[in-house]
Amino acid sequence: MKRHVITVAGLATVAALALSGCSGGGGSTSSDENPSGEITVLTNRTDIVDTVLKDYVTEFQKTYPDVQVKFEALTDYEGDVRIRLNSRDYGDVLLIPTSNVTRDQYPQFFEPLGDEQELSQTYRFTNDGAYDGTVYGLSTFGSAMGYVFNRDVWTAAGITTPPATAEEYLADLQKIKDTGVTPYYTNYKDGWPLSSLAGNIGGVTGASALNDMTTDDAPWTSGTDIAEIDGLLYDTVAAGLSEADPTTTNWEESKTLLANGQIGSMILGSWAVSQMQDAAEAAGKSRDTIGFWPMPWQTDGQFTSVTATDKLLAVSKFSENKPAAKAWVDWFENESGFAESQGAISPLKADDAPATLSDFTDLGVQYIELDPRPQGKESLITDIANAAEITLFGEKYRQELIDTARGARDGDEQSFFADLNSRWGQAVADTQ
Incomplete structure (x- = not known):
């Protein structure tokens, strides 16, 4: 099993590798050192587009005063961008859709940002945005996998340490x-x-798990990562340990429900x-009410957690304004x-782990970074999934899995x- 701590020793590469100085596939210096004009940035963050992102533009313009930035915040980001990719009208800067763009399509839609080997000296998760040795997307931030929980709820049920097995986890949910x-x-x-x-793939058998699936x-x-992940979800729902009617769930409301102790x-x-902690604070509770524990799997007596990029x-x-x-x-x-x-993992290797992972630090969680996808076969796992219509x-x-587990769809876990x-x-x- 390949293991990596989040903080990475070593110096960042020099400023010549900055993205504004990259073109083509080799990271060469741009001749346009003073870009100007307007750009449109597509974002999925409808919640902060008029606050945090607006403030970012103010700071950005202190360095680039001649660039105007306009945002388009999309509620159904994946769906809307999927349609817009059929045209050339999808902004100047965007988050790469995860559900319908394969690695081998990156050169079709996105501008090269630099050589993967060079950029990987400075940035984490470069392989996730690369195809054939060239980077087309850089991580906005990274995450470690686990579960957010209301500490007061778990403590009231007599649980003060994280369950180490799936059986212990289900027993704790029942409590x-x-x-x-x-x-x-x-x-x-x-x-x-x-x-x-799916971000938990690798947490059970190790860093090669995703590539092994190909x-x-x-x-x-039984025993594989995807079977353990989906099996745990199935068993949770089948045992009546999730919400009574999943068709009425609401993401924004879930933050308040967790903060108020209505869900665990x-x-x-x-x-x-950090979003759940914000909700706790808004509800008049301590931010420490919200905790984050690793999944109930261990290797050699230690909890593990897969680290991976969020959006690229x-x-x-x-x-029309690439500089x-x-x-x-x-x-x-x-x-x-x-x-x-x-409260997320920085894309910069020089930055330290965030305070939101303090529970992981206390538990000595070992971080796993998945093996890179083989060069030239970066899209193979997605190609297989698409061909299988999974x-x-x-x-x-997984919605179908939940429906099966709760009896709203024919079948059982085995079928x-x-x-x-x-x-x-x-x-x-x-x-093949």
């Missing part, structure tokens, strides 16, 4: 239910939070901790402090996993 609190919240209706469960014709088999936990990345920031291949667009990406990555404001990095099949294995195995054969 919480016995106190009258909904132990777990799926966020089924909004859907996208369910996609974050040659496994039956990955939903949600499996998410560490990026969610890219420049449109069809931008200004690259200047914004460069400033956002290096100067904005966005990751720190979100939304591995989305929510649809559900058998169907996934059948489709996946055929797709593996067809894509």
Whole structure:
């Protein structure tokens, strides 16, 4: 198992590698040192577009006074951008959609930002935004996987240490239910939070888990990462340990429900901790009410957590103002402090771990960074998932799993996993 701590020793590369000085695939210096004009930045952060992001523009213009920045905040970001990618009208800077753009399509839609090997000296998660050795998207921030929880709720149920096995986890959720609190919240209706469960791939068997799935014709088999992840969700719902009616869940409301102790936990990345703490503070409670624990799997007696990028920031291949667009990406990555404001892992290797992971520090959690996808085969895992019609990095099949577990859909866990294995195995054969 490959393990990495979040803080990485070593010096950052020199300023010549700044994105505003990158063009083509090799990270050469741009001749436009004083960009000007207007750029449009697409964002999914409808909650901060008129506050935090507006303040960022003010700071950005202290360095680039001749660049005007306009935001388009999209509520259905993935859906809207999916449509707009069919044209050339998708802004100058955007977050790469995760559900419908494969790695081999990056050169079709996005401008090269530099050489992967060079940029990886400064930035974390560069492989996630790279294809064939060239980086097309840089991490906005990273997260460690686990679950956010209401500390008061778990303590009231007699739980003061994180469960170390799936069986202990389910038993603890039952203890919480016995106190009258909904132990777990799926966020089924909004859907996208369910996609974050895939971020746990690697937490059970190690850093090669995702790449291993590209040659496994039956990955939903006991002991594999994806079987443990989806099996835990199935068992949670089947045991009545989640909300009574998942079709009525609401993401924004879930923050308040967790803060007020009406629900006990949600499996998410560490990026969610600060948002839940904000909700606790707004409800008149201590920010420490919200905690973050690792998933109930251990290796050699130690908890593990997979670290991975959140959204990737890219420049449109069809931008008419690429120097200004690259200047914004460069400033956002290096100067904005966005990751720190979100309590998330910085994309800069020189930065320390965030305070939101203090529980992990106390527990001695070992961080796992997945093995890079093989060069030239970066999109293989997505190609297999698409051929199998399994939304591995989305929510649809997990919504179907939840419906099966709660009796709203025919079948059981065994038949559900058998169907996934059948489709996946055929797709593996067809894509080799």
